[in-house]
Amino acid sequence: MALAKLYLEKTAITTADMLNDRVIPFFNEHSLDLLRVLTDRGTEYCGKVENHSYQLYLAMEDIDHSKTKANHPQTNGICERFHRTMKQEFYDIAFGKKIYASLEELQVDVDHWIAKYNETRPHSGKYCYGKTPMQTFREAKHLVAKKTIPVAETSDSANHLTRAA
Numbered sequence: 001m002a003l004a005k006l007y008l009e010k011t012a013i014t015t016a017d018m019l020n021d022r023v024i025p026f027f028n029e030h031s032l033d034l035l036r037v038l039t040d041r042g043t044e045y046c047g048k049v050e051n052h053s054y055q056l057y058l059a060m061e062d063i064d065h066s067k068t069k070a071n072h073p074q075t076n077g078i079c080e081r082f083h084r085t086m087k088q089e090f091y092d093i094a095f096g097k098k099i100y101a102s103l104e105e106l107q108v109d110v111d112h113w114i115a116k117y118n119e120t121r122p123h124s125g126k127y128c129y130g131k132t133p134m135q136t137f138r139e140a141k142h143l144v145a146k147k148t149i150p151v152a153e154t155s156d157s158a159n160h161l162t163r164a165a
Contacts, residue, residue, distance in 0.1 A: 001026070001133045002082055004114050006107050015044045016057035024061065030137075032144055036064040038076060081125065089113070 003022045007014040019037070027034045037058070039045040046067065049055040058065050068075035090113045100106040118133045128136045 001137050002086075002114055002117055004086075004110050006103050006110060008103065010042070010044050012044050012047065012053035012055070015039075015054045019054075019057060019061075019063075030141065032141070034061070034063055036066055038066045038068065040068045040073075040076060041070055078125070085117075086113075089117075 003018075003026060005018050005022050007017075019034075023037075024034055045054055045065075046052075047055050049059050055065070073080050090110070094106075094109055094113075098109075100109075120132060122128070122130050122132055123136075124130060127140075131139070
């Protein structure tokens with residue numbers, strides 16, 4: 001599944017907003033908890049929890065943060081491939097056909113393309129086997145229940161360890 005929201009800057013607050021505005025609502029809509037995110041080691045994602053908006057947001061939502069290996073984009077190859085696909089299949093075509101007057105206007109077209117990408121475009125990549133990402137997601141949701149450990153009513157530190165196990 002791909003989700004996208006356009007911003008004019010790449011900061012910790014915009015990355016936290018993306019989680020809050022698009023990612024967490026998507027998981028909530030499907031009755032799933034977001035337990036972990038994987039990011040690169042960019043400054044928009046990494047910093048001290050006390051004074052970094054993204055890290056603080058993850059802590060408040062009790063979401064674990066994994067980081068890719070430094071200088072090793074293959075660690076996050078699925079996202080790297082998605083970026084290339086979006087550039088080739090959307091941006092290269094859209095910017096050749098239209099001049100956008102605002103970020104909001106571009107966001108409308110991005111949202112339309114993302115919906116097509118997720119719901120109608122078959123994928124041959126890892127785990128999809130010719131299905132759309134949304135088909136793959138729906139068919140795999142039952143696996144999450146098997147991997148999710150119920151959280152017992154205990155102290156916060158024990159609660160965190162139980163979820164991370």
